[in-house]
Amino acid sequence: MDRRNFLKKAAGTTVLTSLGSKLYGAADSFPHRVLGHTGEKVSLIGIGGYHIGKISEEQESIRIVRTALDSGVNFLDNCWDYNGGISEIRMGKALRDGYRQKAFLMTKVDGQTRQAAEQQLEESLRRLQTDHIDLLQFHEVIRETDPARIFGEGGSMEAALAARKQGKIRYIGFTGHKSPDIHLKMLKRHSPTSSRSTPCRCR
8 A cells, every 4th residue: 555545544534533433422422314204313424335345455445334333424325336346245244243233224226127126136235235225226317217217117116115015125215416307307206195105315
């Protein structure tokens, strides 16, 4: 490891530990907020799975995740396709030894058909070494046709609702980074009186 990378990693760990233990005291006093309409309390700071998979040393990735959880950071973000699955594999290893119970675990799927979403979810569960995901999100909802495909017959929402019924996921949401109009289309598909009703989170 060169000097620059060493300093970056050392600084990141120091900031995280400082926030968790010095600024806010015990782990259970770390600042949290309620996630949407779920009633779940998640930490204001989360750990992103993408960068966990980019670190050259796997043990360093595991140490970062566990340090965060020990410091009261409970929101973990990931995705089925991050770094070819490496991000989920590493996070799964970090969640061994009782750490899964400390985490609100979120991952994402790219597939918009029921078959694709089901396959990706099963792979994520295996990589993350867990029997359930707290929040499953449809990733990169950025095209005008995405809402119709996700909610349509044979779409990925069917897979998500079936998985929730089976206890494999707890909440359903989506992510998007472009047009708010597309996000609104997703939200309009959600109706409190609909049999497809599900808590959604848009970011």
